[in-house]
Amino acid sequence: MNAEGRARLNRTPEWLALGKHREELGQTHLRQLFEEDPERGTAYTLRVGDLHIDYSKHLVTDETLTLLRELAAATGVAELREAMFRGEKINTTEGRAVLHTALRAPAGAVVEVDGEDVVPGVHAVLDKMASFSERIRSGEWTGSTGAPLTNIVNIGIGGSDLGPAMAYEALRPFTDRGLTVRFVSNVDGADLHEAVRDLDPARTLFIVASKTFTTIETITNAESARAWLVDGLGGDEAAVARHFVALSTNAEKVTAFGIDPANMFEFWDWVGGRYSFDSAIGLSLMIAIGPDRFRELLAGFRLMDEHFRTAPPEENAPLLLGLLGIWYGAFHDAQSHAVLPYSHYLSRFTAYLQQLDMESNGKSVDRDGRPVDWQTGPVVWGTPGTNGQHAYYQLIHQGTKVIPADFIGFARPVAELPPRLAAQHDLLMANFFAQTQALAFGKTADEVRAEGVAEELVPHKTFRGNHPTTTVLATELTPSVIGQLIALYEHKVFVQGAVWNIDSFDQWGVELGKVLAKRVEPALAEGADVPGLDASTRNLVGVYRSLRGR
Numbered sequence: 004m005n006a007e008g009r010a011r012l013n014r015t016p017e018w019l020a021l022g023k024h025r026e027e028l029g030q031t032h033l034r035q036l037f038e039e040d041p042e043r044g045t046a047y048t049l050r051v052g053d054l055h056i057d058y059s060k061h062l063v064t065d066e067t068l069t070l071l072r073e074l075a076a077a078t079g080v081a082e083l084r085e086a087m088f089r090g091e092k093i094n095t096t097e098g099r100a101v102l103h104t105a106l107r108a109p110a111g112a113v114v115e116v117d118g119e120d121v122v123p124g125v126h127a128v129l130d131k132m133a134s135f136s137e138r139i140r141s142g143e144w145t146g147s148t149g150a151p152l153t154n155i156v157n158i159g160i161g162g163s164d165l166g167p168a169m170a171y172e173a174l175r176p177f178t179d180r181g182l183t184v185r186f187v188s189n190v191d192g193a194d195l196h197e198a199v200r201d202l203d204p205a206r207t208l209f210i211v212a213s214k215t216f217t218t219i220e221t222i223t224n225a226e227s228a229r230a231w232l233v234d235g236l237g238g239d240e241a242a243v244a245r246h247f248v249a250l251s252t253n254a255e256k257v258t259a260f261g262i263d264p265a266n267m268f269e270f271w272d273w274v275g276g277r278y279s280f281d282s283a284i285g286l287s288l289m290i291a292i293g294p295d296r297f298r299e300l301l302a303g304f305r306l307m308d309e310h311f312r313t314a315p316p317e318e319n320a321p322l323l324l325g326l327l328g329i330w331y332g333a334f335h336d337a338q339s340h341a342v343l344p345y346s347h348y349l350s351r352f353t354a355y356l357q358q359l360d361m362e363s364n365g366k367s368v369d370r371d372g373r374p375v376d377w378q379t380g381p382v383v384w385g386t387p388g389t390n391g392q393h394a395y396y397q398l399i400h401q402g403t404k405v406i407p408a409d410f411i412g413f414a415r416p417v418a419e420l421p422p423r424l425a426a427q428h429d430l431l432m433a434n435f436f437a438q439t440q441a442l443a444f445g446k447t448a449d450e451v452r453a454e455g456v457a458e459e460l461v462p463h464k465t466f467r468g469n470h471p472t473t474t475v476l477a478t479e480l481t482p483s484v485i486g487q488l489i490a491l492y493e494h495k496v497f498v499q500g501a502v503w504n505i506d507s508f509d510q511w512g513v514e515l516g517k518v519l520a521k522r523v524e525p526a527l528a529e530g531a532d533v534p535g536l537d538a539s540t541r542n543l544v545g546v547y548r549s550l551r552g553r
């Protein structure tokens with residue numbers, strides 16, 4: 004349907020029905036919803052693969068959920084989902100298919116782009132990655148001096164960094180502890196400096212990860228890394244061939260950089276940067292955890308893909324989580340979404356989700372280019388519990404904002420923890436359960452008074468409660484669970500973009516800053532005149548130059 008023919012989202016009967024329903028619900032409290040339905044704590048749960056998902060502490064009733072699913076049906080979420088899985092070019096502003104799901108399709112599946120089955124190519128690259136990983140892990144692939152390469156440095160940014168960096172942290176107990184694995188992303192020279200300052204070049208492999216191989220931060224760092232390596236190896240330029248590999252879609256630029264195309268691991272333009280983690284971009288992770296564990300990770304992704312594609316709407320976890328986010332953004336005025344993992348190993352998890360969610364759904368025009376007049380993607384933020392409890396949870400509990408939050412926890416501590424440290428896990432998880440309880444049910448003024456609190460302190464010690472949370476509980480943090488979790492969020496983001504009628508797969512908003520940085524750089528170094536520079540920036544550049552003594 005063309006732009007004129009399609010009703011604006013917030014004028015559809017389904018949207019208006021949700022607005023009316025929201026008014027009827029008013030300030031209905033979770034206390035009341037739980038009192039009215041003693042089964043709520045078990046009824047409002049889903050089991051998907053290894054994930055137990057509890058959504059009972061959300062500000063919804065059966066009617067809310069029905070209305071939200073009707074909105075999804077009316078906005079064609081299922082149709083767009085099928086178009087994505089089929090390889091149609093649903094990234095319309097870039098004219099690209101969106102096929103990260105093909106990266107974890109089983110061998111033998113058929114997924115076509117422009118009439119060509121892409122699955123054999125996916126598996127050929129996976130096999131090449133596996134064989135290279137094994138050669139590095141076993142020491143068979145050596146550096147130019149004959150030493151095994153035990154230091155792995157991934158150079159990439161955004162989607163070419165965050166996925167493997169996050170998963171490397173998450174899966175540390177599964178990694179080869181004899182390897183040193185580091186991730187360099189920032190063009191601030193301090194990042195590369197700190198990553199290599201204690202490394203032996205003779206034992207160091209650089210993985211240059213860049214879909215386009217034109218990203219200035221990555222190429223600049225890669226050039227500096229090459230200089231560090233060649234200097235450290237006595238000026239041996241030929242060493243680059245043994246110490247550098249590339250992950251990219253751009254063979255021409257890789258070759259121009261000086262990396263042998265035989266040492267390039269390919270992926271394709273139908274893999275978006277922030278969706279590329281289980282393409283060749285995962286090479287550093289595969290070296291760290293080994294090919295078998297990497298395949299377990301892919302199986303976890305696949306499990307969630309299958310679930311998203313086949314589970315009925317009532318049991319479809321990504322659909323549900325996506326719709327809940329829409330509910331809060333549109334009808335509760337929520338501006339942000341907290342992701343709070345109760346696992347130290349998930350320290351980079353929220354950072355990963357920030358790109359996934361905010362680069363995908365940070366849009367303000369619809370697919371037809373018209374301004375939207377409804378909320379789109381939220382600000383995603385959070386750090387692992389319990390640290391956040393002693394920092395910003397105060398605002399979630401007693402501040403003025405609606406902040407839906409995901410709590411992610413595990414029944415078992417990782418196997419390698421010594422008994423004394425493993426015993427701390429119950430305390431960690433007691434906090435996990437206590438927080439969602441406190442957020443949902445709060446503490447009434449009467450309950451505070453009953454504790455004998457002085458009347459003037461009662462308002463300060465009262466907790467309103469009614470703060471919505473999702474709890475995701477799994478047995479333990481494994482490669483498959485990481486895959487399941489990431490795919491859950493990928494598809495959640497997809498659902499939201501589909502309902503909001505935005506292109507979740509482009510990122511034009513990043514471009515302007517890149518162009519302006521290129522224009523300003525000569526002014527910093529050489530004092531060149533930049534035509535059209537605004538008065539504020541011109542002055543700041545002048546101050547910068549004088550502070551640098553230029």
Ligand code: F6P
Binds near residue numbers: 162163214215217221
């Ligand atoms: O930040 C913009 C962006 O294009 C991301 O989408 C991407 O993940 C990142 O830059 C890195 O791009 P590349 O892999 O091409 O270096």
